[in-house]
Amino acid sequence: MKQINSYIDSVFYSQDSILEEVLISIKENGMRSISVSPSTGKLLSMLVSISGAKNVLEIGALGGYSGIFLAKGMGTEGKLTSLELVESYAKLAYNNLSKAGVGDRVSYMVGPALQSLEQLVSDRKQFDFFFIDADKENYENYLNYCIRLAENGALIVCDNVLANGSVADDSAEPRRHTEFMKKFNETVAKHPQLESIIIPIGDGLTVSKVKK
Ligand SMILES: C[S@@+](CC[C@H](N)C(=O)[O-])C[C@H]1O[C@@H](n2cnc3c(N)ncnc32)[C@H](O)[C@@H]1O
Numbered sequence: 001m002k003q004i005n006s007y008i009d010s011v012f013y014s015q016d017s018i019l020e021e022v023l024i025s026i027k028e029n030g031m032r033s034i035s036v037s038p039s040t041g042k043l044l045s046m047l048v049s050i051s052g053a054k055n056v057l058e059i060g061a062l063g064g065y066s067g068i069f070l071a072k073g074m075g076t077e078g079k080l081t082s083l084e085l086v087e088s089y090a091k092l093a094y095n096n097l098s099k100a101g102v103g104d105r106v107s108y109m110v111g112p113a114l115q116s117l118e119q120l121v122s123d124r125k126q127f128d129f130f131f132i133d134a135d136k137e138n139y140e141n142y143l144n145y146c147i148r149l150a151e152n153g154a155l156i157v158c159d160n161v162l163a164n165g166s167v168a169d170d171s172a173e174p175r176r177h178t179e180f181m182k183k184f185n186e187t188v189a190k191h192p193q194l195e196s197i198i199i200p201i202g203d204g205l206t207v208s209k210v211k212k
Helices: 002-012 017-028 038-051 065-074 087-099 113-122 136-149 178-190
Strands: 055-059 079-084 106-110 127-132 150-159 194-199 205-210
Touching (some): 017 065, 017 087, 038 065, 038 127, 055 065, 055 113, 065 079, 065 127, 079 087, 079 113, 087 106, 106 113, 113 136, 127 136, 136 150, 136 178, 178 205
Parallel strands (some): 055 079, 079 106, 127 150
Antiparallel strands (some): 150 205, 194 205
16 A cells, blocks of 8 residues: 555655645644645545535644645635644644645634534534544544535545555554444445545545435
């Protein structure tokens, strides 16, 4: 998986100095280097632009790396709402999106994502694209909220669903979230309101289309 991802990154991803600076800022601020891979970011941007999404919800901002790809994919009329537990992370993400020229397209909701999602439901918000990339234990809860907040035909994309290959390979070192992800992938695959597939890029993405 690592070799294939390095190959895809090397052939299909062109270096971007602002995105490189974002990754450096994350390290300098003592945060974990757990942003999506460059090619995952490129794919997110392409999925947003191909689907024509204009109202994107991200769960898990970290330093704004994936947020920049999502915001760029939407174009100038788009709006990104990003949920992040840690206030200082949301501030860094906002600074980084501003440096990338897309700060005017994003707003952050700070606190546990489940609370922010409940708020969005009671405010009757709707979105046409979702990116889930926060605490794995809550993926199923996040998925259910995203379906409630989705317009018909919206896309829901979730990261880390292959858990470094361990969901498919019993000889691979299990991750803390391997069992969660196995169960989550089965839930997604069988969900009556979703049409879904896994794309094995980065750490694996489920891509689901919502039927309402
Ligand atoms: C893998 S990182 C996100 C990486 C980001 N999507 C990117 O690729 O640039 C996960 C983020 O989720 C946040 N997070 C974890 N638990 C959360 C929760 N309960 N509510 C909101 N955010 C949470 C973490 O603080 C962290 O910033």
